[in-house]
Amino acid sequence: MADPAPFAEFAGVGLGIDVHNQHPDWRRLLELRAAGELPLDFLEVYTRGELAGARAVRAAAGDLPLLYHDDALDPILPGGLRADAVALAAANMDALGAPWCVCELATRRVGERYLDFFLPIVLTDEAARVAAENFRFLDDRLPGRAVCENPPYQLPVGPRHILEVQARVCEEADVPCVLDLGHLYSFQLCRGLDPLTGIDDFPLERIVELHLAGAVLDASQGVSLYRDAHGGAELLPVLLEMLAELAPRCPSLRAVTIEVEDAGIERVVRQVEATRSALAGLLGAK
Numbered sequence: 001m002a003d004p005a006p007f008a009e010f011a012g013v014g015l016g017i018d019v020h021n022q023h024p025d026w027r028r029l030l031e032l033r034a035a036g037e038l039p040l041d042f043l044e045v046y047t048r049g050e051l052a053g054a055r056a057v058r059a060a061a062g063d064l065p066l067l068y069h070d071d072a073l074d075p076i077l078p079g080g081l082r083a084d085a086v087a088l089a090a091a092n093m094d095a096l097g098a099p100w101c102v103c104e105l106a107t108r109r110v111g112e113r114y115l116d117f118f119l120p121i122v123l124t125d126e127a128a129r130v131a132a133e134n135f136r137f138l139d140d141r142l143p144g145r146a147v148c149e150n151p152p153y154q155l156p157v158g159p160r161h162i163l164e165v166q167a168r169v170c171e172e173a174d175v176p177c178v179l180d181l182g183h184l185y186s187f188q189l190c191r192g193l194d195p196l197t198g199i200d201d202f203p204l205e206r207i208v209e210l211h212l213a214g215a216v217l218d219a220s221q222g223v224s225l226y227r228d229a230h231g232g233a234e235l236l237p238v239l240l241e242m243l244a245e246l247a248p249r250c251p252s253l254r255a256v257t258i259e260v261e262d263a264g265i266e267r268v269v270r271q272v273e274a275t276r277s278a279l280a281g282l283l284g285a286k
């Protein structure tokens with residue numbers, strides 16, 4: 001069952017991993033932690049719904065707290081969530097002992113077709129209302145909390161700012177949220193805004209987790225686009241600046257996660273060091 005105790009206060013810096021990826025090898029990360037060579041406070045586990053993967057990580061992780069990340073729930077689609085997807089998310093949370101399930105305001109489906117990229121939420125009040133209904137439904141049925149994450153953008157559609165839409169979903173569904181700093185930066189770039197524009201009006205007490213990930217800026221089409229590369233690239237310095245400024249302002253912050261899928265071990269170690277130094281004040285107080 002979910003154990004919220006490790007996240008009752010700020011737990012520290014963890015890594016987002018995909019159990020199906022060869023790099024980084026999550027078992028090697030656990031070995032490095034056990035050897036005292038990698039400070040690791042938790043893992044956020046992406047299993048693509050595969051229960052065997054969740055059980056394998058739980059069995060190997062010892063006392064390390066685990067979170068669950070699911071991107072197959074499609075919480076922005078009208079018509080409600082699929083019962084089989086919700087049941088699978090609940091089973092994965094149970095297997096991991098995860099106190100919450102992170103789920104983006106996005107979908108990978110168009111009809112029956114599966115896309116290997118996210119379609120992010122349309123930025124309207126109507127879309128926010130649909131997502132809030134879905135998140136309320138999900139939060140009622142999971143063994144822990146449903147936590148709503150802002151998605152990446154390369155072409156925002158709709159008049160609202162993503163932070164307005166995410167705030168509305170969180171307030172109407174009464175759920176916590178993850179703010180993915182790279183995804184937020186991707187949106188701000190599209191609109192020509194500063195990295196933290198809109199944050200002063202956001203309910204910061206809803207934020208339980210912050211995400212960071214590697215990325216590249218692609219200006220080949222004449223405008224800067226953010227390409228979310230996770231472990232396939234380095235952390236942009238601007239993300240670490242956003243983290244250092246924002247983390248101390250989030251009173252409910254429990255976790256800072258670096259999403260490192262596809263990274264080599266050296267890059268993981270480097271990114272953990274950079275993130276921990278941006279959080280020196282908070283980690284020192286832990």
Ligand SMILES: [Fe+2]
Binds near residue numbers: 149180
């Ligand atoms: Fe994320």
